[in-house]
Amino acid sequence: MPAVGPGTSIGGRYHLRQRLERTDRVERWEADDTTFGRRVVVTVLDAADPAAEAVLDAARRASALTDPRLLPILDAGREDGLVHVVEEEVQGSTLTELLRDGGLPPTEARRIVLEVAEVLDRARARGLHHLALTPDDVLRGRDGSVRLRGLAVRAALLGRDGGSDQAASRTDAIGLAALLHAATTATWPGQDATSLQATPFVGGAPAPPSELVAAVPDDIEDLVRRALGRSRPGDDRPQDPGVVADALRPATTRASTLSATPLLEDATAGSPGDPLPASPTAVTGAADASAAPAAADVGAAPAAADDGTVPQGPGHRLADDLRKDVEHVPSRAEAAAIAAAGATAAGTKAAARRVGDLVDGASRRVEDRRREREQRRLESQPARVPLSTLADEPPRPVEPVAPIFVNDVPTGTPSPRQANFVMALLAALVVLGLVLGVIGVMSMVSNIQRQLDAPPVARTYTVTAPAVTITKGADGTVTTRPAAPTRPAGAPIAVVGVSAYDPEGQDHAENNDSVGNVHDGDTSTYWRSQRYRTDTFGNLKSGVGLAVYLGDAHSDVSQIKLTLPDSSGEDLTVYGSDTPTRDGAAVLGTVKGGKGEVTLTVPPGQGKRPYIVVWFTNSPRMFGGNYAALSEISLS
Structure with a gap:
C-alpha cells in the first residue's frame, strides 16, 4: 500500500488533495498540477509492486494513442519508492x-x-x-x-x-x-x-x-x-x-428489395382474369432469339441467375404498382392474343406495343384513382381559404363603435348630454374619495385615543453587560477592555482556531486543511506536514509548526497537553505569543524525542497570551515517510 496522504507531493509537481479510490495495491487521488495550474487524477502504487514496471510501460504506450474519446495520460514515472500515472480530470x-x-x-x-x-x-x-x-x-x-x-x-x-x-x-x-x-x-x-x-x-x-x-x-x-x-x-x-x-452503427439506407414476380405471368393457367404471361415464349414454349431484346424493352422478366433467383428491375416495381392500384387487369383472351402475336419477331413487337398500351392505360387509371382519393380527402376536411384569395379581396369597411347614447351620433365633438354625464361621474368619484378619507382619519384618531386611555402596564427590563476592565492612565486617559472570564482552576480552555505555521516554506502553510484534527477530541485523527526525504526536513527549513488561537479574551494557560503520533521521537518547542508567529514569543516548554502523550507546565505569568505556537524542529520517520505531526492539543 503506497504511503501517501493529503498534501503529499508526487513528482515534485502533483500535490495530492483527496483520495478517490483505494485498493490493496493502488490508490487514486485528486491532485493539483502546480506546473500548469490544473486539476488531475493521479494513480499511485508501490514501486516494489510486481506490476509496477508493466504499468509504466503500458502507460507510455497508451499515451501515444490520441483520440478525443480516450482519457489522455499526461505523465508517468517513478520517484521516492512510488510509481505514478497522471490522467486528465473529467467533469x-x-x-x-x-x-x-x-x-x-x-x-x-x-x-x-x-x-x-x-x-x-x-x-x-x-x-x-x-x-x-x-x-x-x-x-x-x-x-x-x-x-x-x-x-x-x-x-x-x-x-x-x-x-x-x-x-x-x-x-x-x-x-x-x-x-x-x-x-x-x-x-x-x-x-x-x-x-x-x-x-x-x-x-x-x-x-x-x-x-x-x-x-x-x-x-x-x-x-x-x-x-x-x-x-x-x-x-x-x-x-x-x-x-x-x-x-x-445505425443501419444505412439501402435499396429496398424488389419483388421477384415478373410483370407478365402465364396466360395458360388460372382464371379468365389472370394477369398476362411473363413473355410470349412462356406460352409457346419456343422463342425466337430476337424476342429477348424486345422483351427487355417492355420490362419482361430477365433470365434467372445460377442460384435460381430472378434479377429484378423497373418492370417488377411497375407490376407491383399495377397489382395494388389497378382494378382491371388483362384477361386471358388478351393474354392469349399477345402470346400468339409473340410467335414471330413481328408478333413480339406487336406484343410490346400492346403491353405499352396496357401500361399507359393502367398509369392513367392509377392517376385518376389518386386524384379521386385526394378529392375525397379534401372534401372530408374543414373548408380552408387560401391566403392568396384573401389577399385578392378588397378591404371591407369597419363598422363604427356604437355610441353611448342611442340618440347621439359621433361627430368628433361631445354633445352637452355626454359632457354632463362625464362631469357627474367625476364628481361622484371625488365625493367617494373624500368620504373614505374622513372615515380613515376618524378610525386612526379613535385608535390613538384608546391607547392613551389604557392603564399603564408594568414592564421589567433586564440588561446583561459583559464585564470590562477600566484603566485610567497618568495623563487622565481612560481605556476599557473585556475582562478575562472567571474560570475555575484547572478547567479546560477552549481552542478558537488553529492554522499551519510555515515561515520558511513557499506557501507559508503546510496541509492547512487538516489542522482541525488537533482539537477535535479524537486522538486517532492528526495533522501532519508534507513528506520530506530526511528527519531534518530535507535540509530545506529549520522547522514547521501550528499556531493555536485562544481568542482576545484569553485565559491564563497553566498546563499544555500534547498527543504525538507513534514515531522515533519528535523535538518541539511551545511558545506563548501575541501573534501567530514566534516573533517576540516566550518559551513555555520544550520536548525532546517525544511520542504519545506529553504534558508541559507553563511558568506562572507566561500563559496570558492569545496564541500558543507549537514549533517542530525535526521530521522523524512515521506513516511510511518523514513528517512532523500532532494528534491532539488540550489546554487548561
Missing part, C-alpha cells in the same frame, strides 16, 4: 453512476458503447487492449461526450497483458457486450467487481436484456445473446471491437 459521471436509477434508453446505451467500441478498435490496430472493461471505466461528460480510461494500464495492474492479440481482441469484444447489457438493464454480467447489482444467470449464462427490461431493440438483444450466451458449435461470438462497432 462528469461514470457509467456506474449513471445507472444508479436504472438502465439508459436504448439509443443512449447504443451511442455510449459504440463510442467505446470505436476507440478500442483504433487501439487494437496499435496493439493496445483494455482487457478489464467495467462501467467504472466509461465516463460521460457534462456535454455528453464519452471517454474511456484505463486502456492497457488496467490490464497491466491485473496481470492480464500476456495473451495473444486475437484473444485480447475477443476479450474486449465480450467486455463491450457486457457494457451494453449493463447500460440497458443496470445490472452487471461481467466478472470484475462493480457497485452495480449482478445480472441473474439463467441456464449458465447471463439473463438476456429482454428478460429484465422492456422494449430492447432486436439488434442489441441479438448482439448480447451471441456474445454472452453459452458457447455452442458454430460459435458466432464477436471476435474484436470492430465487429461490435459495426453491429451497433
